[in-house]
Every structure is written in structure tokens, then in C-alpha cells.
Amino acid sequence: MSDTTMDPKAIAQAVAVTVSDEDGQVGDFVEAIDLGDNVTDFRFESRVRGYEGWQWSVTLYHDVELDHWTVNESSLVPTDKALRPPKWIPWKDRLEPGDLAVTDSIGTDPAHGRGLPQDAGCRNIGRYGRQTVSRG
Secondary structure (H helix, E strand, O other): OOOOOOOHHHHHHHHHHHHOOOOOOEEEEEEEEEEEOOEEEEEEEEOOOOOOOEEEEEEEEEEOOOOEEEEEEEEEEEOOOOOOOOOOOOHHHHOOOOOOOOOOOOOOOOOOOOOOOOOOOEEEOHHHOEEEOOOO
């Protein structure tokens, strides 16, 4: 695909077909989205198993003076109909009583002073952590 003066939709479709794993994974043309500054995002249906509701996105730049198109990037992007994982919830916010046994080990909150109260007679000694200081 060395002719960069051809139809940009055809260039975008050829790129999507090239980056897909198998024949038939790039479906029909959906839309062209003008992103400004001579950049256009071309969308095609995805026919990749497991990616129902996703679209191939091929972004092209148009050099108006030379009337050439350059490929910026290509990827699969989800649409509103795509199957997506639920929103991530950090482990510390989703733990419930009974989730942990006495023998389970979990990390500590980095903002907490390694389990020690701030006035526990410790001082920060740099990258090696804290050192206990005798108060007597």
C-alpha cells in the first residue's frame, strides 16, 4: 500500500485488514470522525470473536499541500455496546468480614507509618525505613 494519494477510506480499511489477525475480521465502514488539524479517525465494524460491539479505528493525517495521507495509529476501540469489565474497586474497599483468615497477609496503606503511630519513638532514616529510638 504505497499509494498515499488514494481514497483515505480505502487506505484506512487496508490498514485495518493488515493489522487484523485473520481475514474477515474487519467489517463495514461505520463513520469518519474529523479530529481537527487534518486528522481523521475512520471506524469499521469489528468482526473479531470476543470483540462484539468494538470498532476498528484507523487514524490518518492528511498533508494538504502534498495531498498525501499518513497513518497515525490503528486499534480496536469499544463502543457503548461493547462488553467491558466492571469498574475496578481497590481491594481495601471491597474486603468484607470473613474474606481473610488469620494466616492471610495483606499490604499496608503506604500513607500509614508502617503500622506505627506517628509518635512511637521512630525516626525516618531514608530508604531503609524507620529506626526505633530509645526515649530514656
